[in-house]
Amino acid sequence: MKNIRSLSRDEIKAFFEKKGGQSFRAKQIYEWLWKKSVRSFEEMTNLPKATREMLNENFSIHAVAIAESQTSKDRTLKNAFRLYDGNIVEGVLIPTENRMTACISSQVGCSLTCSFCATGRLERLRNLDADEMYDQVAIIRKQAEEKYGIPLSNIVYMGMGEPLLNYKNVLESVEKITSPEGLGMSPQRITVSTAGIAKMIKKLGDDKVKFNFALSLHAANDKKRNKIMPINEQNSLEDLADALKYFHDKTGTRVTYEYIVFKDFNDDILDAMELEKFCRVVPCKVNIIEYNPIDNSEFRQTTDARLKKFVSYLESKRVIINVRRSRGKDIDAACGQLANKNKAILSE
Numbered sequence: 001m002k003n004i005r006s007l008s009r010d011e012i013k014a015f016f017e018k019k020g021g022q023s024f025r026a027k028q029i030y031e032w033l034w035k036k037s038v039r040s041f042e043e044m045t046n047l048p049k050a051t052r053e054m055l056n057e058n059f060s061i062h063a064v065a066i067a068e069s070q071t072s073k074d075r076t077l078k079n080a081f082r083l084y085d086g087n088i089v090e091g092v093l094i095p096t097e098n099r100m101t102a103c104i105s106s107q108v109g110c111s112l113t114c115s116f117c118a119t120g121r122l123e124r125l126r127n128l129d130a131d132e133m134y135d136q137v138a139i140i141r142k143q144a145e146e147k148y149g150i151p152l153s154n155i156v157y158m159g160m161g162e163p164l165l166n167y168k169n170v171l172e173s174v175e176k177i178t179s180p181e182g183l184g185m186s187p188q189r190i191t192v193s194t195a196g197i198a199k200m201i202k203k204l205g206d207d208k209v210k211f212n213f214a215l216s217l218h219a220a221n222d223k224k225r226n227k228i229m230p231i232n233e234q235n236s237l238e239d240l241a242d243a244l245k246y247f248h249d250k251t252g253t254r255v256t257y258e259y260i261v262f263k264d265f266n267d268d269i270l271d272a273m274e275l276e277k278f279c280r281v282v283p284c285k286v287n288i289i290e291y292n293p294i295d296n297s298e299f300r301q302t303t304d305a306r307l308k309k310f311v312s313y314l315e316s317k318r319v320i321i322n323v324r325r326s327r328g329k330d331i332d333a334a335c336g337q338l339a340n341k342n343k344a345i346l347s348e
C-alpha cells in the first residue's frame with residue numbers, strides 16, 4: 001500500500017477528487033500527518049468514519065516507533081527506532097547546558113566504512129525516507145519536553161549513514177521539519193554533516209541551502225585521511241577545498257569541521273599546522289571531538305596534555321575552536337558508536 005506521507009498535499013487532494021469530492025479533507029489530513037504527527041487514521045478525529053476507512057483501504061503510514069531507549073549517566077538518551085519494514089536505526093537526544101540536540105540517522109547502515117566508526121561496519125541496507133527522518137525528530141522532540149522539560153533546540157544529521165548519499169530525502173525532511181506545516185524549526189538550528197562528497201557539497205551550494213553544514217574532516221592530510229576515510233580516495237582534500245569554496249560563495253555559510261582526535265595519529269603539532277592551513281580555505285570553525293574507542297579499534301583516545309597542546313596551537317592562530325567532550329559513552333551513543341549493538345531488538 002502507498003505510504004501516504006510520500007504524497008504532497010496536492011496529491012492527496014487529487015486522490016479525493018478522483019474518489020468523487022471532499023478534496024477539502026486534504027488540508028485536515030496533511031495537518032494530522034505532519035504537524036500533529038499522528039500515526040494512524042483512527043486518530044484523525046475530525047474525519048468521518050467512512051473517510052478514515054477509505055484512507056485505511058488505500059494507504060499506510062510508515063510510522064517510526066521506539067524499539068528501545070537507554071539513558072546515559074550524563075542524561076544522553078539513545079533510541080533504537082524500528083522502521084515500518086523492521087529495520088532499526090538509532091537517534092540520540094543530547095542535553096547539554098544550553099542545548100537540546102537531536103542526532104538522527106539518514107540511512108540504515110552506511111556504505112562508507114570509515115575505520116573509526118561502528119556504523120561503518122554495518123552494511124548499508126537502504127536510505128531513509130523523509131518521513132522517517134522527520135519522525136525521529138518528532139519523537140526526540142517530545143522526549144526533550146517530557147523528560148527534561150526543555151524544548152528541542154538543535155538537530156544534527158550525524159547519526160547512522162551519509163546524508164549526502166540520501167540527498168533528496170534529507171533535503172525533503174529538512175523542508176518538512178522547518179515548514180510551519182511541520183515542526184516549524186529554524187534551518188539555522190539544523191546541521192547536515194558529510195564525510196566529504198565534493199560533488200554533493202557543490203550541489204548544496206547550487207540549492208542555496210539555509211541550514212548549517214559540517215564536514216567530518218578528522219585529518220587535513222590526504223594520506224592520513226585515506227587511511228581512516230576511504231571516501232577521501234575519490235574526494236581528495238583539494239577536491240573538497242574546491243567544493244567548499246563553491247559552497248561558501250553560493251551560500252555565505254560558515255562551515256564547521258568535525259575533528260576527532262586519535263592518539264598518535266592526528267594529534268601532533270604537525271597535524272594542527274595542516275588543519276590550520278585547511279582552515280584558511282573558507283570561513284570556518286572547528287569542533288574538536290574526544291574519541292570513543294569502539295570494540296577492536298586500532299585507535300585510542302588522546303591524552304589531555306597532547307590535546308591541550310593541539311588546541312593551544314590552533315587558538316594561537318585564531319582558529320575558532322570548540323572542544324567537545326563526548327556524551328553518552330556508557331550507552332554507546334557517542335559520536336561514531338551508533339551500531340545497533342543491541343542486536344536482540346533487531347530480531348524481536
Ligand code: SF4
Nearest residue numbers: 110114117120161195
Ligand atoms: S562516520 Fe559517517 S560516513 Fe563514516 S562510516 Fe560512520 S556513519 Fe558512515
